[in-house]
Amino acid sequence: MPDAAVWAAEIEARRLAGDGLEFEPKAFAAATETVWPNPELQRFLDVLVASHQMQRIDVRLCPNSVCRLPLDHGMVANGECPHCHLAFTESGDDPIPSIRYRITGEASRDIRWIIVVHGMNTRGAWQEDLSWLIANKLKYAAPVLIHKYGWATIDVLLMPLHRRLAKTLGEKIRRAVDYARARGLTAAPDILVHSFGSHLFSLILQDEAFSDLRFGRVITVGSIIRPDFAQRHRS
Ligand SMILES: [Zn+2]
Structure with missing residues (x-):
């Protein structure tokens, strides 16, 4: 069973690579060979959020089970997934609420102009x-x-x-x-x-x-x- 050191190393590796910065906890658990749901991993993520090393984001996912693209406000308002083109408003499928985490810090810099x-x-x-x-x-x-x-x-x-x-x-x-x-x-x-x-x-x-x-x-x-x-x- 991986511990906090493994999770912290994975976070740091992603921060340095500037890759995989946004993730669902389930996918992060899979990447670190951790069983999910997992109260310890959840606590670990909560601590990073509390110390502003990560953001917790409420997202809505495309209701198409083979797509699951995170939809932004514009896409939700538009009623259609730009990836699989499911017109979910028409079909009456509501986007699925989900939680994602985003690693913040050194990886990206501000746009100056x-x-x-x-x-x-x-x-x-x-x-x-x-x-x-x-x-x-x-x-x-x-x-x-x-x-x-x-x-x-x-x-x-x-x-x-x-x-x-x-x-x-x-x-x-x-x-x-x-x-x-x-x-x-x-x-x-x-x-x-x-x-x-x-x-x-x-x-x-x-x-x-x-x-x-x-x-x-x-x-x-x-x-x-x-x-x-x-x-x-x-x-
Ligand atoms: Zn979709």
């Missing part, structure tokens, strides 16, 4: 949603710079145009970095690039003229950057 570059010819509605989410989910204000460009296509014959769009974006980022630095925000920005935005971002990274730019986390959505980009352009 973020640049968002959208994809091709989109209205970029998701960016507005994202800024709204960032503004509402964080307990502090993280400035968000949204870059929109005009019409573009991925046609390789239009490379000169792509370079021009990338230059414009790079210069805008540099101005934003200067502006932020002048106001005491010295951290490199995180950047979220979508689709064609990821192509422009890769051009900036290859451009000697922008070698002074530094970035924190890079998040790509629907990226069209070649998977071997880092190997091909390692400096």
Whole structure:
């Protein structure tokens, strides 16, 4: 029967790896070969929550027994699971209340500020949603710079145009970095690039003229950057 030392080691390993940070107690018990339910493990988890090393989260799970995706408020309000597409409001299945734990601490750092570059010819509605989410989910204000460009296509014959769009974006980022630095925000920005935005971002990274730019986390959505980009352009 594993004891608190085994559980503590598992928590610490996950914290360091930044992986498996959110879990259901039953799954944690299985990972540490502990029988569940287990009053000792429950007490161990309670102590971590009380000392703010973990959060206890009330979640609702998809009622589909083969899915069980944790549903956020939006998904519950929407009445449909985005994973298995069960329309649970229609079918009269209520989401299942459950408890999860989230390890807090060193693994993740705060978002200092973020640049968002959208994809091709989109209205970029998701960016507005994202800024709204960032503004509402964080307990502090993280400035968000949204870059929109005009019409573009991925046609390789239009490379000169792509370079021009990338230059414009790079210069805008540099101005934003200067502006932020002048106001005491010295951290490199995180950047979220979508689709064609990821192509422009890769051009900036290859451009000697922008070698002074530094970035924190890079998040790509629907990226069209070649998977071997880092190997091909390692400096
Ligand atoms: Zn589901």
